[in-house]
Amino acid sequence: MAETTCSLCQGTEWVLEETDSGAVAKRCKCFHERENEILFDQAQIPKRYKHCTFKNFEEHNDSHSDALKIAKKFVKNYPVQDIGLLFQGPCGVGKTHLAVAIIHELIKKKNIPCYFCDFRNLIRNIQSTYTPDSPLTESEVLEPVFQKEVLILDELGAKRTTAWVEETVFYIINHRYNNKKVTVFTSNYIDSGEAEEDMRDQRFKRTDDSLVDRIGVRLRSRIYEMCKIVEIAGDDYRRKIKQAGYRF
Ligand SMILES: Nc1ncnc2c1ncn2[C@@H]1O[C@H](COP(=O)(O)OP(=O)(O)OP(=O)(O)O)[C@@H](O)[C@H]1O
Ligand SMILES: [Mg+2]
Ligand SMILES: [Zn+2]
Numbered sequence: 509m510a511e512t513t514c515s516l517c518q519g520t521e522w523v524l525e526e527t528d529s530g531a532v533a534k535r536c537k538c539f540h541e542r543e544n545e546i547l548f549d550q551a552q553i554p555k556r557y558k559h560c561t562f563k564n565f566e567e568h569n570d571s572h573s574d575a576l577k578i579a580k581k582f583v584k585n586y587p588v589q590d591i592g593l594l595f596q597g598p599c600g601v602g603k604t605h606l607a608v609a610i611i612h613e614l615i616k617k618k619n620i621p622c623y624f625c626d627f628r629n630l631i632r633n634i635q636s637t638y639t640p641d642s643p644l645t646e647s648e649v650l651e652p653v654f655q656k657e658v659l660i661l662d663e664l665g666a667k668r669t670t671a672w673v674e675e676t677v678f679y680i681i682n683h684r685y686n687n688k689k690v691t692v693f694t695s696n697y698i699d700s701g702e703a704e705e706d707m708r709d710q711r712f713k714r715t716d717d718s719l720v721d722r723i724g725v726r727l728r729s730r731i732y733e734m735c736k737i738v739e740i741a742g743d744d745y746r747r748k749i750k751q752a753g754y755r756f
Contacts, residue, residue, distance in 0.1 A: 514538040540619075547615045550652075551622045553608055560608040571741045572602065578738050579606050583613040586620070586658075586690070592735040594664075594693040596719075600744030603694035607660045610692060614658055623656035627663045631673055654683055657690070664695040664731075665722030674724040681727060685734050693731060697722050698739075 513519045517536035524531040562580060567573045575595065582593055593610075595603040607624075614620040630653065637646040653659060667673065684691055697719040720728045 543619060544615055547619065547621055550656075551611050551615065551624055552652075553611060553624050554626075557604060557608040557624075560605040561612050562606075562609045565602060565605055565609060569742050571597075571739060575602075575606055575738050575740045578736065579610055580613075582692075583610060583617065586614065586618065590688055590690050592691045592693070593738055594695065594731060594735040595738050595740060596695050596698050597740035597742075598744070599696060600746040601740045601742045602745060603740055604662055606740075607662060607692050607694050611658070611660060620658055621656050622658040622660065623652045624660045624662065625653060627661055627665070627677075628667045630661070631667055631676075634676060650680065653680055654687075654689075659684065659689065659691045661691055661693045664693045665697040665717075665719055668717075669723055669727075674727060677723065678727050678730065681730055681734070685730065691734065693735060695719060699728070 514521075514536060517523050517538060521536050521539040522533050523536045525534045562576060565572070565576055567576060578593065582589075593607075595606060597603055611622040611624060614622055630649075633644075633649045634646060636642055637644055637649055669677070681691065697717060699718050699720060723731075
């Protein structure tokens with residue numbers, strides 16, 4: 509697509525703004541728009557979730573309203589408050605939607621470099637670097653996961669951990685924690701105990717596994733220390749969309 513030259517700055521990316529003490533050079537609007545586009549691109553949001561914002565997140569129950577409020581507050585207070593979030597809940601209640609909406613807002617409002625990462629893909633990508641003909645090295649795969657200011661780690665526990673996975677993920681999470689980098693997690697798995705009893709009827713993953721079974725006690729404990737837990741309940745929104753006749 510042919511690029512058009514900005515009519516405000518004629519492509520210089522600077523404009524003069526009149527102030528009481530005379531004209532001052534300021535970054536043009538187009539510079540910030542371009543910067544935003546680059547950050548969105550680098551965030552690697554999956555196509556299916558690109559549309560997800562706070563604005564189009566519907567509040568069908570109290571847990572939706574609470575989760576939305578917490579997500580908005582997280583963006584508002586970031587980076588002064590640097591505790592992450594863990595969205596827990598059954599399938600299709602909007603956990604990934606809200607996590608992506610956080611990326612949108614952090615980029616738009618605060619120019620924060622973010623990165624979306626699916627737990628299973630991450631494990632698969634790290635493992636694939638061990639094959640002799642891998643085009644990427646392990647450190648290349650891990651670079652954005654370590655370095656981006658805010659990481660969304662989607663579907664935590666979606667792949668049962670082995671000792672190797674547990675160690676690797678702990679290493680990543682701990683590295684981020686030690687460097688005061690924030691991580692937002694989503695997970696279908698909850699912990700055994702009261703919460704699990706309360707939410708059994710909410711169509712959590714039909715399995716006897718709890719989060720600790722899936723990711724191990726050390727990682728679970730570290731995540732609890734790093735994050736505020738946000739439980740979302742409700743019906744599977746995907747089924748609702750299907751019933752309304754929309755197609756994915
Ligand atoms: N409250 C909501 N308002 C608007 N759209 C929603 C809401 N909840 C879910 N959706 C939409 O439904 C689809 C599924 O939601 P999403 O993937 O966020 O669910 P999830 O909780 O992450 O599910 P899973 O546990 O399977 O990953 C998405 O297209 C999302 O945009
Ligand atoms: Mg999800
Ligand atoms: Zn311009």
